[in-house]
Structures are given as C-alpha cells and as structure tokens.
Amino acid sequence: MTGLPCRDLAVVDRLAAGLRAVGFTTDGIEAHLGAEVSAALTGGVRWPALASVEDDRPLSTLIAVFLLGEPRPAADLATALPGVDPRDLAAQGIVALTPGGEVSPILDVRPYADDAGEYLVFADQDAGRRAGALAGDHVLGIGGASVSLARAVIRRPVQRALDLGTGCGVQALHLGAHSAQIVATDTNERALALAAATARASGQSWDLRRGSLFEPVADETFDLIVSNPPFVIGSGDQDYIYRDSGVPADGLCAQLIAGLPDRLNPGGVATVLANWVVTDVEDWAARPRQWLAGTGLDAWVVQRELADPVSYVSLWLADAGESPERAARRGRDWLAYFDEAGIVAIGMGVLTLRRPVDGRVRFQVVEEITGAGEEVTGDEAQAFLDRQDFLAEHSDAELLGMRLAAMPVMLEEQSLLGEDGWQTVGSAVRRPGGPGATIALDEVSRALLVGCRGQVELADLIALLAAHHGVDADALASAAMPVVRDAIARGILYRAV
Incomplete structure (x- = not known):
C-alpha cells in the first residue's frame, strides 16, 4: 500500500460498525480482559493482555491486532468482522497482508471515551508495538500529553473552536461535545488523514486544514483554541513531525503564543501544552514571562516539571524507538546543542490564556505546581480565572466589607522534635484536589481563617483579632490582606452569599 491511509471512508464506516457490533468498546474490552488487565494495558503494560487473547474469540482477535499490534490469521479477522474484507483494510493502510495468510497491523485503532460519548481513534502504532524507528510522519495516538491537555481545557459551550496541531484528532473529539464548529489543523498530511478517519468513525465532522500554526485559518477568530504542538526543544531539525517543529529551541511555542x-x-480562551528553555534554574519562569509580555492576554502558566538535559533527551530518544547506536549519536549531538545554547534545563507545563473582553490585562501568573494529584483541570482553570477576575474587580476596602467563608480545607503542620517535645515550626492550609491550593499560615492568619465562616464581615473579624493581640486594627488589616487575597486566589476563601 502506498499513499495516505484511510482514503476510502466507506471502509472506515464498515470497520467502525463491525468493531462496535462485537463489543470493541472501552467497556467491552474491560469486560473481556478484566478490570486489572485492562488497566495494565491502558498504563502501557502489555503482557497480561497478550496472555488473555491467545484464543480465537472475535474480541480477542481484534484486541490482539488493533491494540497489541499482534499478527493474526486473516481468516480470524474476517470472522471477527463480518462484512469487512481484510483486503479492503490492507488497501487502506490499516493492516498488511502477509504471504502466509496473516494480517499484520499497521494502525492502532482503539476505543476512547469521555463523559460525552464513545469514540474510535485511528493512529500509528507506537514504538513499543513495532520494530525499528518511527517514520518521520508518524502520528501519535492517545498518550499522556494528549490526556493532560484534554483534562486542562475549559469545557464551556462555544461557537467556534480550533484544534491547532490535531494529530489523530483526540482534542477535536472532546471539542465535539461543546463546540458548534471545529477547525482542526496539522502540517502532517498523514495526521489529517487519520484525524478524518477518527472523526468519521466517531460520528463527528471537523473542518480539517493543512498548514503550520495559524496559516490555515488566515484572519479567522475563535472562542476556544487548544494545542498540543510539536514542542520538543531541539536544534531545529525535523526528524519526527509529531515532536520536532523545525524551529530551534522553543521558537515554535513562542510564535504560537504571540499569534493567539x-x-x-474577546473573552476567548486558549489552552496550550508547551516546553520552554531554561538558562538559569533559579529563574525558570523567564521564558514564559517573555512570551506573555505585550500579548495583552490574561495568563495562568503552570510548570509541571523541570527536566535536566540528559533526562529530557533520554525521554525523547526512547519515544522514537531508534537503535542504540543511532540514539547514542543523536543524544550526543542533542546535548552538545543544549550546551552551546546555554540550556541547563527544560520547563514543561500547561498555559491557560484568555483575551480580556475589555482589553485590560488583569493577571499573568507563572508558577510551579508539581504535586501528584494537582494537575490543572478545566474546572480548576475556569475557577482560577473567575477568582482572579473577582480580585481584580474588588479593592481591599471592598473585601474588608464582605463576609468570607472557608472551603473544606486541611491544616498541615511541620514539627521538629526538641528537648521539650514536638515544636511546630510551620503550618499551611490546603484545599484538597486544587492545584497549588496551599497557603502558609502564621498564628494570626490561622485564627483569621478559623473566623471566616460567612457570619462576620472581614473588617470586624480583624478588629476582634487586633483587640485580642493588642495591635492596631488598621495595621493588622494591611498585613492580613495579602494573605486574604492569596487565599481567595487559591480557592480557600470565598465570598459568602
């Protein structure tokens, strides 16, 4: 087979119908494999699933071929998919037929579900399920980055949405639940062909366009933009389209942010995954702050990881499935480029950006949040924007006249063992499940937080605390307001109704 895969969407229709008819769905596969084996497969551990599909049951055959990358007799595939001719699948680059009468998988075709529906995703097999290095136009399937981005997107109804760098179409699938019109772009023609198959098999319709960054959309505007671009930091070579932009360092991400x-x-939001160069680990935020300067965008930038060059390069070398010799040569050159460019680390994270309705920037927060379970979600991102708007719209004097209440939070204390027993040396309050939802407390702020039950105005509460501690109420208010604002920003305090 030559050319692009899945050109005949009628074959895609028949394949999708056949797969669903035999229970090739997320629930069906879990029931077939068992919850533990299914979870292991989702996490990238294949051997339990391999041991579970050694029989010739139709669903075993389909799991082996499309999820595990295992060859099976063509007759078994034809039996598993009545009405689907393996020769048609081969002609569309979905499988290959061997002289021995077996089908060898080319594409990864897998069910995928969210709260809105069940889908089928067409992509290339990853390095763990095929021999040799990936092709230059390899199209990634569902991975950790795409799932993280999908979780971070604010899911509100919008008229027009743009998936910039769609790949196999995972982000566009999610957009289908709350977007009237979806434009999805990519520079990779193979990616667009597989995205078209993903859309067709999942019952969606997208406006697919080829081109780099915003070229395919000219001067069009959108209510929501999502992007998982080829953000890998390198010298500017483009060995693999899905990861290498062809632009040195983090230049592509810089161009993307500048074009937003x-x-x-007005009021539109963009959620972007990005990597950025770090030339001083003590000032890791310098580059994203530079991107934001002059954009006029509200921003919440969260660094989830700071990688050293060796770890970073090792990650991407393993991802490509290259031979040890080729990987060693590429790694040597890659590290030499980092050294020459003065890159000592690479920041990785998610950016939530918004164009203010009135053109007035209210906030640009750049911070590091690396805790497990503190990933940015769409709900938390929307709440963060709302809280920042609230703070921007209310002065300290107005806040002092409000009744504030605390969310369900946990007090965390750090103690040292001394001659007199345990001595508390620090304390903080945390809102469980919120990214970065922690603030440090001293004795007064601890007491202030206890008093925030939505019953007393903040000014009166501060006055009571001032009288108790024998200090000036105005001075205490001035000292307390930064803590109060931080607590509101983190979703720990809110205005009681």
Missing part, C-alpha cells in the same frame, strides 16, 4: 491575541475572540 489576533486569533481569539
């Missing part, structure tokens, strides 16, 4: 203000409608 003109492509977002």
Whole structure:
C-alpha cells in the first residue's frame, strides 16, 4: 500500500460498525480482559493482555491486532468482522497482508471515551508495538500529553473552536461535545488523514486544514483554541513531525503564543501544552514571562516539571524507538546543542490564556505546581480565572466589607522534635484536589481563617483579632490582606452569599 491511509471512508464506516457490533468498546474490552488487565494495558503494560487473547474469540482477535499490534490469521479477522474484507483494510493502510495468510497491523485503532460519548481513534502504532524507528510522519495516538491537555481545557459551550496541531484528532473529539464548529489543523498530511478517519468513525465532522500554526485559518477568530504542538526543544531539525517543529529551541511555542491575541475572540480562551528553555534554574519562569509580555492576554502558566538535559533527551530518544547506536549519536549531538545554547534545563507545563473582553490585562501568573494529584483541570482553570477576575474587580476596602467563608480545607503542620517535645515550626492550609491550593499560615492568619465562616464581615473579624493581640486594627488589616487575597486566589476563601 502506498499513499495516505484511510482514503476510502466507506471502509472506515464498515470497520467502525463491525468493531462496535462485537463489543470493541472501552467497556467491552474491560469486560473481556478484566478490570486489572485492562488497566495494565491502558498504563502501557502489555503482557497480561497478550496472555488473555491467545484464543480465537472475535474480541480477542481484534484486541490482539488493533491494540497489541499482534499478527493474526486473516481468516480470524474476517470472522471477527463480518462484512469487512481484510483486503479492503490492507488497501487502506490499516493492516498488511502477509504471504502466509496473516494480517499484520499497521494502525492502532482503539476505543476512547469521555463523559460525552464513545469514540474510535485511528493512529500509528507506537514504538513499543513495532520494530525499528518511527517514520518521520508518524502520528501519535492517545498518550499522556494528549490526556493532560484534554483534562486542562475549559469545557464551556462555544461557537467556534480550533484544534491547532490535531494529530489523530483526540482534542477535536472532546471539542465535539461543546463546540458548534471545529477547525482542526496539522502540517502532517498523514495526521489529517487519520484525524478524518477518527472523526468519521466517531460520528463527528471537523473542518480539517493543512498548514503550520495559524496559516490555515488566515484572519479567522475563535472562542476556544487548544494545542498540543510539536514542542520538543531541539536544534531545529525535523526528524519526527509529531515532536520536532523545525524551529530551534522553543521558537515554535513562542510564535504560537504571540499569534493567539489576533486569533481569539474577546473573552476567548486558549489552552496550550508547551516546553520552554531554561538558562538559569533559579529563574525558570523567564521564558514564559517573555512570551506573555505585550500579548495583552490574561495568563495562568503552570510548570509541571523541570527536566535536566540528559533526562529530557533520554525521554525523547526512547519515544522514537531508534537503535542504540543511532540514539547514542543523536543524544550526543542533542546535548552538545543544549550546551552551546546555554540550556541547563527544560520547563514543561500547561498555559491557560484568555483575551480580556475589555482589553485590560488583569493577571499573568507563572508558577510551579508539581504535586501528584494537582494537575490543572478545566474546572480548576475556569475557577482560577473567575477568582482572579473577582480580585481584580474588588479593592481591599471592598473585601474588608464582605463576609468570607472557608472551603473544606486541611491544616498541615511541620514539627521538629526538641528537648521539650514536638515544636511546630510551620503550618499551611490546603484545599484538597486544587492545584497549588496551599497557603502558609502564621498564628494570626490561622485564627483569621478559623473566623471566616460567612457570619462576620472581614473588617470586624480583624478588629476582634487586633483587640485580642493588642495591635492596631488598621495595621493588622494591611498585613492580613495579602494573605486574604492569596487565599481567595487559591480557592480557600470565598465570598459568602
């Protein structure tokens, strides 16, 4: 087979119908394999599933071929998919037929579900399920980055959405639940072909366009933009389209951020995954702050990981499945480029960006949040924007006149063992499940937080505390307001109704 895969969407239709008819769905596969084996497969551990599909049951055959990358007799595949001719699948680059009468998988075709529906995703097999290095136009399937981005997107109804760098179409699938119109772009023609198959098999319709960054959308604007771009930091070579932009260092991400203000409608939001160069680990935020300067965008930038060059390069070398010799040569050159460019670390994270309706920037927060379970979610991102708006719209004097209440939070204390027993040396309050939802407390702020039950105005509460501690109420208010604002920003305090 030559050319692009899945050109005949009628074959895609028949394949999708056949797969669903025999229970090739997320629930069906879990029931077939068992919850533990299914969870292991989702996590990238294949051997339990391999041991579970050694029989010739139809669903075993389909799991082996499309999820595990295992060859099976063509007759077994034909039996598992009545009405689907393996020769048609081969003609569309979905499987290959061997002289021995077996089908050898080319594509990864897998069910995928969210709260809105069940889908089928067409992508290339990853390095763990095929021999040799990936092709230059390899199309990634569902991975950790795509799932993280999908979770971080604010899911509100919008008219027009753009998936920039769609790949196999995972982000566009999610957009289908709350977007009236979806434009999805990619520079990789193979990616667009597989995205078209993903959309067709999942009952969706997208406007697919080929081109780099915002070129395919000219001067159009959108209410929501999501992007998982080829953000890998390198010298500017483009060995693998899915990861290498062809632009040195983090230049592509810089261009993407710079182009957002003109492509977002007022009030529009963009959620972007990005990597950025770090030349001083003590000032890791320098590059994303540089990206934001002059954009006129509200921003919440969260660094989830700071990688050293060796770890970073090792990650991406393993991802490509190259031979040890080729990987060693590429790694040597890669590290030499980092050294020459003065890159001592690479920041990795998610950016939530918004074009203000009135053109007035209210906040640009760049912070590091690395805790497990503190990943950015769409709900938390929307709440963060709302809280920042609230703070921008209310002065300290107005806050002092409000009744504030605390969310369900946990007090965490750090103690040292001394001659007199345990001595508390620090304390903080945490809102469980919120990214970065922690603030340090001293004795007064601890007491202030206890008093925030939505019953007393903040000014009166501070006055009571001032009288108890024998200090000036105005001075205490001035000292307390930064803590109060931080607590509101982190979703720990809120205005009681």
